[in-house]
Amino acid sequence: xxDEHQISRRAVLAAAxxxxxxxIPRESAxxxxxxxxxxxxxxxxxxxxxxxSHAEVILDxxxxxxxxxxxxxRPALDLVSLYMDQFPEGDLSRExxxxxKDLKIYPTIGEALSCGGSxxxxxxxxxxxxxxxxxxxxxxxxxxxxxxxxxxxxxxFKKHGRVVPVFNDKHLSWNWSWAREMVDxxxxxxxxxxxxxxxxxxxxxxxxxxxxxxxVEEVLTIGLGNVDSYDFHALEAVQALxxxxxxxxxxxxxxxxxxxxxxxxxxxxxxxxxxxWDPALFSACLCRSHQLVPAREGFNHVYPSRADLAxxxxxxxxxxxEYRDGLRATMLLLNGLVGDITVAARLKxxxxxxxxxxxxxxxxxxxxxxxxxxxxHIEQFVQSGKSPYPxxxxxxxxxxxxxxxxxxxxxxxxxxxxxxxxxxQVGPASTFRRAEHG
Amino acid sequence: xxxxxxxxxxxxxxxxxxxxxLSHAQHMGDRFLVGYPRDGAWHRPAIDVxxxxxxxxxxxxxxxxxxxxxGFKVYPTIAEALRAGGGxxxxxxxxxxxxxGDYPTNxxxxxxxxxxxxxxxxxxxxEEDGRAVPVFNDKHLSYSFDKASRMVAASKRLKFPLLAGSSxxxxxxxxxxxxxxxxxxxxxxxxxxGSSDAMDFHALEAMQSMxxxxxxxxxxxxxxxxxxxxxxxxxxxxxxxxxxxxxxxLSRSQSRSGKGLEDGRTQDLTHSGELEELxxxxxxxxxEYRDGLRATLLMLNGxxxxxxxxxxxxxxxxxxxTQFLLPITPNVVYSACLMSKAEQxxxxxxxxxxxxxxxxxxxxxxxxxxxxVRGNRRxxxxxxxxxxxxxxxxxxxxxxxx
Numbered sequence: 001x002x003d004e005h006q007i008s009r010r011a012v013l014a015a016a017x018x019x020x021x022x023x024i025p026r027e028s029a030x031x032x033x034x035x036x037x038x039x040x041x042x043x044x045x046x047x048x049x050x051x052x053s054h055a056e057v058i059l060d061x062x063x064x065x066x067x068x069x070x071x072x073x074r075p076a077l078d079l080v081s082l083y084m085d086q087f088p089e090g091d092l093s094r095e096x097x098x099x100x101k102d103l104k105i106y107p108t109i110g111e112a113l114s115c116g117g118s119x120x121x122x123x124x125x126x127x128x129x130x131x132x133x134x135x136x137x138x139x140x141x142x143x144x145x146x147x148x149x150x151x152x153x154x155x156x157f158k159k160h161g162r163v164v165p166v167f168n169d170k171h172l173s174w175n176w177s178w179a180r181e182m183v184d185x186x187x188x189x190x191x192x193x194x195x196x197x198x199x200x201x202x203x204x205x206x207x208x209x210x211x212x213x214x215x216v217e218e219v220l221t222i223g224l225g226n227v228d229s230y231d232f233h234a235l236e237a238v239q240a241l242x243x244x245x246x247x248x249x250x251x252x253x254x255x256x257x258x259x260x261x262x263x264x265x266x267x268x269x270x271x272x273x274x275x276x277w278d279p280a281l282f283s284a285c286l287c288r289s290h291q292l293v294p295a296r297e298g299f300n301h302v303y304p305s306r307a308d309l310a311x312x313x314x315x316x317x318x319x320x321x322e323y324r325d326g327l328r329a330t331m332l333l334l335n336g337l338v339g340d341i342t343v344a345a346r347l348k349x350x351x352x353x354x355x356x357x358x359x360x361x362x363x364x365x366x367x368x369x370x371x372x373x374x375x376x377h378i379e380q381f382v383q384s385g386k387s388p389y390p391x392x393x394x395x396x397x398x399x400x401x402x403x404x405x406x407x408x409x410x411x412x413x414x415x416x417x418x419x420x421x422x423x424x425q426v427g428p429a430s431t432f433r434r435a436e437h438g
Numbered sequence: 439x440x441x442x443x444x445x446x447x448x449x450x451x452x453x454x455x456x457x458x459x460l461s462h463a464q465h466m467g468d469r470f471l472v473g474y475p476r477d478g479a480w481h482r483p484a485i486d487v488x489x490x491x492x493x494x495x496x497x498x499x500x501x502x503x504x505x506x507x508x509g510f511k512v513y514p515t516i517a518e519a520l521r522a523g524g525g526x527x528x529x530x531x532x533x534x535x536x537x538x539g540d541y542p543t544n545x546x547x548x549x550x551x552x553x554x555x556x557x558x559x560x561x562x563x564x565e566e567d568g569r570a571v572p573v574f575n576d577k578h579l580s581y582s583f584d585k586a587s588r589m590v591a592a593s594k595r596l597k598f599p600l601l602a603g604s605s606x607x608x609x610x611x612x613x614x615x616x617x618x619x620x621x622x623x624x625x626x627x628x629x630x631x632g633s634s635d636a637m638d639f640h641a642l643e644a645m646q647s648m649x650x651x652x653x654x655x656x657x658x659x660x661x662x663x664x665x666x667x668x669x670x671x672x673x674x675x676x677x678x679x680x681x682x683x684x685x686x687x688l689s690r691s692q693s694r695s696g697k698g699l700e701d702g703r704t705q706d707l708t709h710s711g712e713l714e715e716l717x718x719x720x721x722x723x724x725x726e727y728r729d730g731l732r733a734t735l736l737m738l739n740g741x742x743x744x745x746x747x748x749x750x751x752x753x754x755x756x757x758x759x760t761q762f763l764l765p766i767t768p769n770v771v772y773s774a775c776l777m778s779k780a781e782q783x784x785x786x787x788x789x790x791x792x793x794x795x796x797x798x799x800x801x802x803x804x805x806x807x808x809x810x811v812r813g814n815r816r817x818x819x820x821x822x823x824x825x826x827x828x829x830x831x832x833x834x835x836x837x838x839x840x
Binding site: 051052056057060061063064065066067068069070071072073092095203205206207208283284286287288289290291292294298299300301302303344352353355359361362363365366367369433434435438 | 774
């Protein structure tokens with residue numbers, strides 16, 4: 001392991017983009033990069049590979065490159081093996097394997113990791129267990145087999161006596177104890193482990209980060225989509241900001257999920273202490289949205305009234321959760337009102353909230369730019385063996401999702417979450433896409 | 439309006455070609471009626487719209503409906519709108535939105551929106567009543583450079599602030615970068631999309647808002663040429679525009695086209711040959727500035743759906759690139775960025791950036807379209823010796839992280 005992840009490699013790579021910017025005639029750049037030493041071999045284990053599935057948007061960026069730092073950037077990664085759990089109509093994995101000669105599809109995870117041979121034959125593993133036809137449990141969670149893919153990866157590592165970095169897309173598992181086990185296993189076996197959403201590292205509008213060491217009193221996010229899906233993205237957006245607060249992350253003490261009329265009652269409460277949230281944070285989020293559904297016909301952009309909210313949002317969801325250090329957080333899913341994810345935070349001693357839009361690209365007809373920084377970070381991660389941000393972030397958000405759906409299933413009961421006493425620290429460097437980075 | 443009327447509130451007249459849903463007049467005018475998001479809060483300007491003139495009332499006209507709801511009047515003439523039905527100029531500012539509506543197109547393909555004619559009538563009121571107030575003019579001042587120049591001259595003669603132009607220079611950028619003030623610029627390239635005399639104007643003004651910050655300021659344009667078809671690709675091979683800058687600009691695009699639209703894949707359009715396949719009718723607007731700077735606008739319909747920019751700075755041969763983001767319909771948040779500048783002028787009496795920017799861009803576009811109808815010839819443009827200084831402060835949405 002150690003020789004695979006020298007710091008010097010990282011330093012070389014960090015210096016590479018600037019030097020390459022003008023030096024290489026672009027026509028031959030792809031060929032030259034192929035010939036460079038230090039390229040890493042990647043196995044991807046995915047549920048399905050269709051247009052706009054997570055496997056497609058992540059793996060195509062490895063295969064084809066993407067816009068980065070003002071050029072078409074090709075990561076120094078060779079996708080050499082693929083395990084596909086499903087081949088639905090519209091499958092693209094076979095087309096990609098035909099077109100990219102280095103890429104082969106294997107029938108099992110074990111064979112994908114050994115590339116059909118007898119040793120571990122890759123330098124990194126990417127698990128993409130999002131999309132595909134999987135059962136849903138009574139709590140509305142899709143039972144994507146991320147844990148199962150991870151377990152088979154571990155089995156292969158054990159068999160071959162060697163481990164390589166593993167990236168897990170989105171939350172670790174729908175099942176909290178499995179997620180905990182994944183992180184513990186990685187730690188015990190010294191497997192570099194990176195996970196999570198692309199939302200924390202995408203463009204922000206405006207381009208701001210939580211000041212490192214800030215005293216954060218309350219945070220709120222407004223997103224869209226369903227529980228056990230987009231709630232995770234919104235929770236990660238919040239977590240990526242608040243983990244930078246004074247004292248670092250110390251975990252979440254309790255969570256309550258509200259739905260339907262309970263959400264409007266909380267809104268009307270007018271403050272956290274009264275059972276709701278800071279209205280200024282709610283307003284800041286709506287004012288950062290670029291996709292605020294007009295509340296009135298004939299207008300393009302109006303601020304919704306209280307009556308508009310109830311009329312427009314049929315099934316509101318809120319997770320209200322309290323961190324162990326007293327920080328208060330609210331995640332709202334307001335389908336029908338917004339089409340994007342915004343976050344606002346109240347900082348001690350500051351009159352105006354800090355607020356931003358996590359920009360995911362406007363429509364289905366545009367490239368999801370949020371996957372550019374994700375693939376860039378995956379490349380750095382596989383090269384260095386160091387995750388750009390602690391996997392504990394995603395362990396905590398995975399636990400919040402699980403607690404959220406549990407609370408909803410119990411009619412909005414407040415759940416104590418001693419198992420989410422997850423502590424970690426992040427440094428001051430920002431990791432999201434911005435002028436100086438990407 | 440939630441805020442009570444006080445003596446301090448400014449009175450605004452709106453002069454528009456048409457006011458219907460999603461027209462410029464609607465989404466810009468409404469910002470003064472219902473407010474708009476600014477710096478993470480819903481901002482309600484301390485401005486009362488007191489009068490409106492609309493030149494046409496197409497199907498879907500909303501002018502009467504808005505007037506009823508927001509308590510202003512629609513007047514049959516511009517002069518009456520400015521005098522709010524009285525005998526003297528009765529407003530503190532005029533918002534001119536001459537976009538959309540049914541107007542003739544000339545031989546150069548320019549839609550002859552009556553912005554100059556509106557402006558003339560406004561100026562006549564100013565002269566007759568012995569008082570002038572700030573005027574905001576949306577998009578080009580006029581399709582005609584000559585008319586645009588007369589508008590700028592009138593504002594100087596009567597000493598009233600004039601703000602004009604596109605929302606692109608002030609919208610969000612991805613990444614949020616600015617041209618370093620006083621930078622020595624080697625070469626610049628803008629990529630745009632859409633129809634001529636509408637969207638090319640936006641693209642040219644976005645590029646100008648960057649380049650005007652260069653060393654020694656703006657001194658005008660020496661010559662322009664508009665080329666089309668295969669000649670565009672040949673000009674790239676001949677080094678008349680830079681493929682390296684094209685790659686940098688396209689790396690900021692979020693568009694999906696061709697194979698990418700079909701199956702999602704990302705593409706290196708610049709070097710794969712796909713660009714030439716996708717763009718059947720390319721156009722290049724080649725601009726030679728008087729100080730030697732060369733700049734090109736490539737209109738690449740078929741390949742992109744957004745507006746991107748790249749330039750090479752002489753200092754360290756650094757390439758700077760960004761996308762001028764046009765947030766989607768219906769919110770079109772870019773118009774909130776632009777109206778915050780108009781509001782600033784109405785409140786302070788000072789235009790935040792010079793109308794000469796828009797004047798010069800009107801001229802670049804007018805002469806490029808002249809080149810187009812004259813067999814794509816290169817045209818010397820001594821008329822375009824427009825000199826001005828851009829403000830040093832960055833004024834786009836997101837500058838400084840707010």
